[in-house]
């Protein structure tokens with residue numbers, strides 16, 4: 388019987404169990420995206436918490452495009468040495484770490500008036516109110532190269548892999564969506580064309596990293612916008628393409644997950660997701676059946692019983708968690724000791740604050756530290 392707490396492989400990586408901390412923007416990096424002692428302490432604590440792999444909060448790959456304040460950066464070679472203490476501290480504490488790479492695009496609230504924001508087409512994002520500039524061919528080629536260079540930097544600084552963020556309404560997700568992508572060139576139109584930028588980024592990251600360096604992708608199983616958005620059928624097709632190219636794992640999420648601030652005064656925003664257990668499992672199950680690469684299920688993983696059942700009855704290989712780990716960084720160790728433990732996270736989604744994201748239950752204390 389396959390077990391949640393058994394060593395296993397993810398591409399070339401040995402993992403001590405099947406739990407992953409899913410990408411979580413902490414909002415405590417330096418303004419230019421570099422790390423600091425607070426981040427080192429946070430990741431040391433996360434590494435000690437029991438997850439086999441930690442996926443960082445999203446990192447911006449083009450210096451002028453920073454979708455959120457105090458997020459990680461990966462846009463120039465200064466990050467190679469700068470990240471070494473982070474990867475080292477995680478390895479020293481028996482875990483592994485992957486850098487998540489992203490371009491926010493019009494789904495962003497940070498300094499939107501002061502920067503040029505790219506989109507597949509100039510379609511206004513109704514959640515943020517931002518109308519991006521339609522990317523030229525040159526912009527697209529620059530972005531592809533920027534992701535490839537960031538992946539190389541990640542490898543050189545000791546990360547165990549990188550994850551491309553192509554979900555949650557950000558730029559790469561918008562390329563996949565016929566609503567946001569109305570291009571008439573090779574990057575728009577058919578499903579295959581809308582997915583081309585992701586394939587091209589994968590190829591560039593592969594070219595610039597070692598052949599066995601794990602490259603992962605996070606995708607929406609669906610945008611839940613009907614035929615106007617990226618559909619489940621299209622997600623399955625893209626997973627097959629990426630599988631054939633050698634993707635190390637696919638993390639299956641879904642839909643636009645954030646609610647925007649509703650008034651000018653309200654600076655925080657909320658995650659808007661169901662509180663049910665493992666709520667994208669039906670989609671992840673079907674994808675896992677159709678591809679060779681391991682599937683990571685994210686979203687609402689709260690019950691050991693549900694995850695054990697999914698592991699036993701489906702081909703899903705890994706379970707990633709964000710909010711429960713934000714609330715209790717050692718929830719994985721607690722489950723290892725007693726699988727009946729109920730996480731304290733109630734999936735309330737009120738994790739965001741302007742001075743660092745944290746669980747509302749721990750607010751009086753430092754972010755993500757109990």
Ligand SMILES: Cc1cc2nc3c(=O)[nH]c(=O)nc-3n(C[C@H](O)[C@H](O)[C@H](O)COP(=O)(O)O)c2cc1C
Nearest residue numbers: 409410411412444445685686687708709710738744
């Ligand atoms: C505070 C916070 C920050 C997040 N930051 C990221 C991020 O940087 N990249 C990403 O792909 N997802 C991000 N997410 C989404 C989570 O990775 C995850 O997909 C979602 O919260 C559902 O999982 P959960 O039910 O375990 O929280 C974030 C979520 C929260 C609550």
